[in-house]
Amino acid sequence: MTATSAPPAPETAAGRPLPRLPWNRHLIAIAVLAVLLVPLPLILPPAQASVAVRVLIFALMSIGWNMMSGFGGMFSFGHAAYFGIGAYASAWLLVEHRVSPWIGILAGMVVAAAFAALIGFLALRYKLRGAYFALATFAFAEMLRLWATNSDFVNRAVGYHVPLRPEASWWWLQFEPSSPNYFWVALALTVVALVVSVLYLRSRAGQFTKAARDDEDAAAAVGIPVMRYKLLTMALSAAITAVAGAFYVQYFLFIDPDLAFGSSVSIQAILPAVIGGVATVWGPVIGAVVMGPLNDVTATMLRNPPAGLEFLQGRSGLDVIVYGTLLIIIVLVLPKGIYGTIRQRWFRR
Amino acid sequence: MTLLRVDGISKSFQGLRAVDEVSFEVAEGSILGVIGPNGAGKTTIFNLIAGALRPDSGRVHLAGREITGHTPHQVTAAGMTRTFQLMRPFYSMTVLENVTIAVLAGGGAKRTARTAAAELIDRVGLGRWRDAPTEGLPTAALKRLELARAVASKPRVLLLDEVLAGLVPAERAPVMELLEQLRTDDGVTLVFVEHIMAAVMRLSDSVLVLDLGRVLTTGAPEEVTRDPRVIEAYLGEDPHAHA
Numbered sequence: 328m329t330a331t332s333a334p335p336a337p338e339t340a341a342g343r344p345l346p347r348l349p350w351n352r353h354l355i356a357i358a359v360l361a362v363l364l365v366p367l368p369l370i371l372p373p374a375q376a377s378v379a380v381r382v383l384i385f386a387l388m389s390i391g392w393n394m395m396s397g398f399g400g401m402f403s404f405g406h407a408a409y410f411g412i413g414a415y416a417s418a419w420l421l422v423e424h425r426v427s428p429w430i431g432i433l434a435g436m437v438v439a440a441a442f443a444a445l446i447g448f449l450a451l452r453y454k455l456r457g458a459y460f461a462l463a464t465f466a467f468a469e470m471l472r473l474w475a476t477n478s479d480f481v482n483r484a485v486g487y488h489v490p491l492r493p494e495a496s497w498w499w500l501q502f503e504p505s506s507p508n509y510f511w512v513a514l515a516l517t518v519v520a521l522v523v524s525v526l527y528l529r530s531r532a533g534q535f536t537k538a539a540r541d542d543e544d545a546a547a548a549v550g551i552p553v554m555r556y557k558l559l560t561m562a563l564s565a566a567i568t569a570v571a572g573a574f575y576v577q578y579f580l581f582i583d584p585d586l587a588f589g590s591s592v593s594i595q596a597i598l599p600a601v602i603g604g605v606a607t608v609w610g611p612v613i614g615a616v617v618m619g620p621l622n623d624v625t626a627t628m629l630r631n632p633p634a635g636l637e638f639l640q641g642r643s644g645l646d647v648i649v650y651g652t653l654l655i656i657i658v659l660v661l662p663k664g665i666y667g668t669i670r671q672r673w674f675r676r
Numbered sequence: 677m678t679l680l681r682v683d684g685i686s687k688s689f690q691g692l693r694a695v696d697e698v699s700f701e702v703a704e705g706s707i708l709g710v711i712g713p714n715g716a717g718k719t720t721i722f723n724l725i726a727g728a729l730r731p732d733s734g735r736v737h738l739a740g741r742e743i744t745g746h747t748p749h750q751v752t753a754a755g756m757t758r759t760f761q762l763m764r765p766f767y768s769m770t771v772l773e774n775v776t777i778a779v780l781a782g783g784g785a786k787r788t789a790r791t792a793a794a795e796l797i798d799r800v801g802l803g804r805w806r807d808a809p810t811e812g813l814p815t816a817a818l819k820r821l822e823l824a825r826a827v828a829s830k831p832r833v834l835l836l837d838e839v840l841a842g843l844v845p846a847e848r849a850p851v852m853e854l855l856e857q858l859r860t861d862d863g864v865t866l867v868f869v870e871h872i873m874a875a876v877m878r879l880s881d882s883v884l885v886l887d888l889g890r891v892l893t894t895g896a897p898e899e900v901t902r903d904p905r906v907i908e909a910y911l912g913e914d915p916h917a918h919a
Contacts, residue, residue, distance in 0.1 A: 345790050346772070346807050531780050538777045541766035544728065548760070549778040549829045550752035606768075 350529040353608050354522065361518045368507035376510055380578060382619030383513035384571050388592075389599035389611035390520045391568030396597070397606035398528065399560040400540030401447075402457070405464030406568050406596035408446075408471050409439040411587030413569025414576045415475065418487040428500040432573040436566035442467075443565030447558045465590065472588035486583030489576060500577045509578055516574060517612075520567045525608055527563060536560045568596060591647070598650060602657050604667025613666045618650075625649050679704040679865050680756070680833050685724050685734030694720045696889040697734070702833070707859055707866040709880030709897065711873075713910050716886040718869040719761060722835050726758040727751040738833065752781075757831035761838045761869075763818035765810035771797060771821055772806050778828035793828060800824045801850055816847045823851070827858065834858065836868035840875050848875065855879060873911070877901070885910065 368376045388410055396402045416438050417431025426434075450463045476484050495502040502508045527533040539546040539553045547553050576582045586592070595618075603614030625646040632639040639645060661668040680702040687695040695717045702708045710718050723729040725736045727748040735744045743754050766774050775793035784792055797806050800820045805813060810821065819839055826834055836855075840848050852875055858864040870876050876883060876897060883900040885892040887909040893900055900906055 343806070345794060346770075531786060534773075534777050534780060537768065538766045538781075541768050542764045544748070545760065545764040545766065545825075546777075546781075547748035548726070548752060548758055549825055550749050550757070550781040551777075552747075552749045 348529070350525055353525045356609075357518060357521050357525070361514065364514055365511070368510040373505040376505070376507065378619055378623045380510050380513050381622060382615045383510070383517045384575055384578070385595060385599050385619050385622075386612045386615035387513070387517050387520055387571035387574070388568050388596040389603075389615060390517070390524055391564045391566070391571065392596040393564075393600040393605065393607075393611045394524055394527070394567065395443075395561050395564030397600060397610070398533065398540065399536050399557060399564070401557065401561065402461045403464045403564075403593075404461040404590075404597070405446075405466070405468035405593055406565075407588045407590060407592035408464070408468035409443060409565035409568040410572035410575070410592050410596065411468070411471055411475070411584075412439040412442060412565075413572030414582045414587045415481055415487075415572075416569070417573035418489065418576045418582050419481060421489060422487050427498055428573065428577045429498070432570055435569040435573045439565040439569035439572075440562035443561040444558045447561040448554075451554055451557060465593065468588055468590070468593055472584050475584040475588060484584060486581065486586070487576070489580040491580070513574060513578075516570055520570065521608065521612070523563075523567070528608070532556055532559055594650070598654065600664070601654065602664055604664030604670070607664070607667050607670065609666045610664050614664065617653075617665070621649060621653070622646055677704045678702070679739055680725070680867070681737040682721075682725060683735045683737075685721070685731040685736065687720060687724055687729060687732055694889050695724060695731075698886070698889070698891055699734075700884050700891065700894060702865055702867055703881075704832075704865055705859060705863055706881040707855075707868070707879050709876040709883045710867065710869045710886065711871070711876055711883060711910060712886035712892070715888075716910075717889040718886055719837055720889075721886070722758055722837055722869065725751075726756065726835055752829055752831070755832035756835065757826045757829045757833075758835035759822045759826045759837055759839060761841070763815070763822050765813075765818060765821055765825075767810055770807055770809050771802055771813070771817075771824075774810060774821060775824050775828050778825040782829035784828075796824050796828055800827075800854060815842045816844075819843060820851065823854070827862075827864075831864060833865045833867065836866060836870075838869055838871065840870060840872050848872070852879060873901070 367379060371379060388406065391409065392403060392406045413432070413435035416435035417428050420426035420431045420434055421428055446464065446467050450460055455463050475481050492499055492501050495506065500512065535546065535551045535556045538551060539556055543553050572587065599614030599618050600611045601614065602617055603612065604610030628636070629639055629642060629645050657664065663671055678701045682698060682700050684697045684699050685695060686693065686697055698717070698721060700708070710721070712718055720729065724731045727746045727750065730745050735742060737743065738754050738756055741754065743751055746754065766777065772790065772793055775797055776789050779789040779793045780786065794806060797803060800823055802817060802820050802824060805817050810818070813821070819842065823836070823839055840851060843851065855866060856879065859866060868879070880897045882895060883897045884894045885900055885906050892905055892909060893903050901911065
């Protein structure tokens with residue numbers, strides 16, 4: 328605080344109105360954005376529409392990650408675990424038991440939340456912090472990947488193909504590949520996740536979670552049961568990311584252990600939030616808007632490299648190089664992410 | 677009536693007895709000053725009775741209920757809140773947000789929590805910083821914030837760890853007045869660790885002197901500061917000589 332930013336204010340604030348809370352503004356912005364985006368798949372050519380769906384999947388994964396790692400301060404390097412649980416739970420129920428994907432999404436959320444609470448309990452019980460906590464989350468995701476790869480229960484490395492249905496069906500969440508319904512479903516899921524995260528931040532539980540992130544001992548000293556709120560945050564975070572996994576399977580009609588539990592999935596949950604702004608409501612969404620098209624561009628370049636870059640033909644890993652470069656640039660130029668830095672510079676908060 | 681009773685608590689760290697069979701009682705509505713040289717175990721005792729550390733032996737009772745080995749948030753819920761020697765604000769938040777969270781944690785209704793917090797902030801004299809981020813606040817403001825946050829949780833017993841340290845004399849007087857008010861107006865019982873003898877003499881009903889983890893003596897401030905053992909162990913010279 329400098330003298331310039333503190334005008335000759337009175338010693339008391341009595342009578343001064345309380346500052347406005349940001350929650351309603353966030354909710355209005357979400358509603359406006361949702362309405363504006365509804366006609367998007369009708370305007371975009373089909374190829375671009377599929378990029379838009381990918382953007383929403385990224386956003387959904389990362390909104391989940393951001394809740395635990397951004398607002399909760401518990402850095403997860405293993406969100407693939409929850410994405411994969413969502414994907415496998417819904418695929419398993421659909422393929423093996425002919426259960427609707429909608430129920431599969433719910434089942435995936437419940438299992439992922441329970442698994443997150445278990446991991447969280449163990450990690451917090453043994454007081455893992457920082458990098459050690461992140462490594463533990465990574466280890467659990469890897470454990471699931473190895474289990475899925477080697478277990479007959481979930482078809483080993485083969486994974487699942489979603490059986491194609493003769494006609495489109497809302498109940499089975501299956502439409503023609505170019506149907507705008509996929510986009511609308513993904514948009515609805517993302518909007519719900521955003522609204523849930525805003526309501527959570529506004530709630531007592533969300534406030535306590537942020538306090539515990541800032542200073543665990545001080546939070547406990549004012550009477551906050553830190554462990555309870557951390558586990559709650561992890562469970563909610565995992566449930567949201569599980570929705571992304573379950574939707575992914577229904578959209579791409581295919582899942583295997585690497586697509587579900589691979590470490591690159593964990594990275595895809597982290598990057599949008601880091602690019603957009605960790606611990607902000609909009610960071611994951613903005614980051615996903617940057618990352619989704621990039622993903623598509625790199626894939627296209629590997630398939631049909633432009634003149635002069637023919638050596639790229641058929642190679643893989645370009646996306647990882649691009650992500651890495653982008654991440655370095657973001658961290659150097661916009662250390663709080665695109666949205667985080669803009670908010671800080673222009674709105675002073 | 678005894679509100680806080682500590683019976684023979686001990687704590688060792690790798691064989692070193694940091695707190696050794698310490699017992700004391702605090703009557704409801706009274707102020708107990710805790711003094712002693714560095715390393716006497718003052719902060720460790722706070723950590724033991726506030727639940728941050730588990731005592732090796734001994735018991736702690738608050739309002740007749742045993743709270744030995746309770747976790748910190750359980751101790752706070754039972755009615756005893758501590759402050760930290762080094763200020764520990766929720767750094768990503770404004771002063772108002774910090775205190776609002778403490779009001780909520782103390783069971784305050786969500787609808788009125790911010791108003792209650794704003795009133796409390798005015799009361800501790802932090803009004804002009806109310807909407808400022810805690811990052812970059814001066815020490816004096818952070819000390820008051822620490823106090824406001826502790827009071828917001830509506831404690832019956834407040835454990836204050838050097839709330840005056842780091843304040844210049846002009847800043848100390850209002851804080852001391854505030855502490856007296858908390859006792860007289862709110863009926864809060866205070867236990868405070870302090871090095872500034874003027875404050876100890878002015879505020880305390882009784883003083884507990886610690887040395888090497890043990891209770892050296894306890895009694896009224898006047899008696900205690902005249903005790904030759906206290907002078908030798910801690911004061912180094914007779915504080916009344918300059919009075």
